[in-house]
Amino acid sequence: MAKSAIDKDLKRVDQLKAATRDSSRAMAAPGLALIFLLATLTWAIFTASGSPLSYLVMIATVIAAYMALNIGANDVANNMGPAVGARALTMGGALAIAAICEAGGALLAGGDVVSTISRSIITPETTLGTTAFIMIMMAALLSSALWVNLATLLGAPVSTTHSVVGGVVGSGIAAAGFGAIIWPTMGKIAASWVISPVLGGVMAAALLALVNATILFKPNKVDAARIWVPVLVALMSGVFAMYMAMKGLKRVWSFEPHEVLFLGLVLAGVGWALTIPWVRGRTGRMENTNKQVGTLFRVPLIFATALLSFAHGANDVANAVGPLAAIVAAVGNGAAISDGAVTLPIWVLAIGALGIALGLALFGPRLIRTVGEQITKLNEIRGYCVALAAAITVLIASALGLPVSSTHIAIGAVFGVGFLREGFSNRGIRNKAVSPEGVFLKTSHLNKTPEEAVSNFQKRQRRYLVRRQHAFSIGAAWVITVPASALLSAALYFAMSALFGF
Structure with a gap:
């Protein structure tokens, strides 16, 4: 009895420590983010001087840094969430691995040249002046950053690429009309x-069904x-080798x-060859339980998470700094970028890499x-299926x-494994609904008493293993991302044009 009371007290102390730590981070994070933004502004002041429009580069640099912070805060959760939820990594370990891999992917594989997202959205026939092009890029970047920031505050993971696309659409329409899109x-x-x-949900569910059937x-x-397990690790190794070749390293090696x-x-x-002796060594005295067998997937899950983060840093850094690179090139050339490809200066790439890593940590x-969670x-096992399904x-x-x-x-993969698990858990329970008084609303077992039907219905209610409200809220955030960022971008374009007198 005394031991139980001590355990409860210790648990309360741990909860208090966690709350204090989260509160401290919440208070310190905005200040550190502001320092980063001021540092990028200072750097831009010394780097972007020498042109009549250099002040626009300075402003765009701060906006790009702000966008990078938001990408780190929102987008990276898709890679780290399964490993943390599966308890394969602590939050601190996940943040450290993600920060290193995201920054490494951005700096090592981000590439020297990026294609501006406007190339695939704004028609080539559209004639844009230098200032109009810069305003479009700045409005798109700022609107997408604001939208992703709002989504993060609301706890909704959204696509940063779609946010930038919506931003370019909105400011492009504001600048040149609907025909320009x-x-x-x-x-x-x-x-x-x-x-x-x-696709993500079906693939993750199929992988989990395979693990269930074979193990x-x-x-x-x-x-x-x-x-x-060696076969599944071989599958993971081959898939991620191809994934890195096609996505993670595509900018530096074709x-x-x-x-x-x-x-x-x-x-x-x-x-496969390396995993066979490793699995034999781990399973020598292993208990015949799902929990023990699941530990064999911990290391593969961590590797998968790290590789996904590296590839994400290599690909999505362009969402933060691609528009900035286009603005820098437009200011330097004195003309809008028409071919869609721009050189990516190392200082621009570094801002994106550091911003993503810092936004993730804060x-x-x-x-x-x-x-x-x-x-x-x-x-x-479920986290492994989610990561592999994504790739x-x-x-x-x-x-x-x-x-x-x-x-x-x-996100679809997370829902996929959840719904499959829920389906397996609810097998054999046929009753659809019973009122609290035991009156059948619909049942396939007419020979059951009302009490048995109520019991089965209550068991079924307890076995809803996926939180439906998250599906609706996240889906709604996805659908409104493009129109919301587009409307915001159009408003920002008009405001910036009036402010700067263009």
């Missing part, structure tokens, strides 16, 4: 709202794990399709908890030319 591109983006989460539902789980496939097969074989934990309960889905979609969002895929 390539509307088929917007149709593809709208299609991705459905395609991305569905978890077997009488001797340990023996099954000795056979199938692979041919046959080279990507060969690399995947080679790394799959290496992963503001990321809230969204990480939402993705990893508040949608459905994750463990090492496989992106590869398949890229090969088929389907428009997808990595953010939507990752």
Whole structure:
């Protein structure tokens, strides 16, 4: 009895410490973010001098830094959430790994040249002056940053790419009218709202069903794990080798399709060969339980999380600094960028990398908890399925030319494993609904008493293992991201044009 009371007191102390730590971070984070923004402004002042429009570069630099902070706060949660929710990583460990991998991906594989997002949205026939082009980019960048910031405060993971796209659409319409927009591109983006989460959810559910059938539902789980865990790690190794070749390293090294496939097969074989002795050593005295077998997926999940973060840093840093690079090039050339490709100065790339890492460390934990803990309960196996499903889905979609969002895929994968787990948990319970008084509303077991029906209904209610309200709130945030950022961007374009007298 005394021990139980002590345990409760210690738990309260731990909760108090956690609350104090979160409160301290909440108070310190805005100040540190402001210091970072001021530092980027100072750097831009010394770097961007020498042109009549250099003051616009200074302003755009601060906006890009602000956008990078928001990308780190919101987008990175999709990669880190499953590992934290599965308890494979602590929050501190996840933040450290993500910060290093995101910054490393941005700096090492971010590339020397980026394609401005306006190239695929604004028609080539549209004639834009230098100042109009700069205003479009600045308004798009600021509106997307503000929208992502609001979504983070509301606890909704959204696509930063879609936010930037919406920003360019809004400011592009404000500058040149509706005819300036390539509307088929917007149709593809709208299609991705459905395609991305569905593909991610189906793939993650299929992977979890495979693990269940080959390992978890077997009488001797340990023996099954000795056979199938190396196979699953080989699959992961091959998939991530191809994923890194196609997505993570595409800006610094262009692979041919046959080279990507060969690399995947080679790394799959290496992963399988290295995992066999490791699994045998870990399973020597392992208990025949799902929990014990699940520990074999912890290390693969951590590696998958790190690789996803590296690829994300390499790809999505352009969302933060691509418009800034376009503005720097336009100011330097004295003309709008018409070919869609601009050089990415190292100082611009560094701002994006540092901003993403800092935004993750300061503001990321809230969204990480939402993705990893508040949608459905994750463990090492489910987290592994989510991470692997995200990579496989992106590869398949890229090969088929389907428009997808990595953010939507990752969230869809979390829902996918949750709904599959819920389906397995509810097998055998057929009653649909019973009133509190025991009156049947609909049932397939007419021979059950009202008391038994009520009991089954209550059991079914307890087995809703996915929080539906998150599906609706996140889905709503996805749908309104493009129009919300577009409207905000249009308003900002007019305000900036009036402010600067253009």
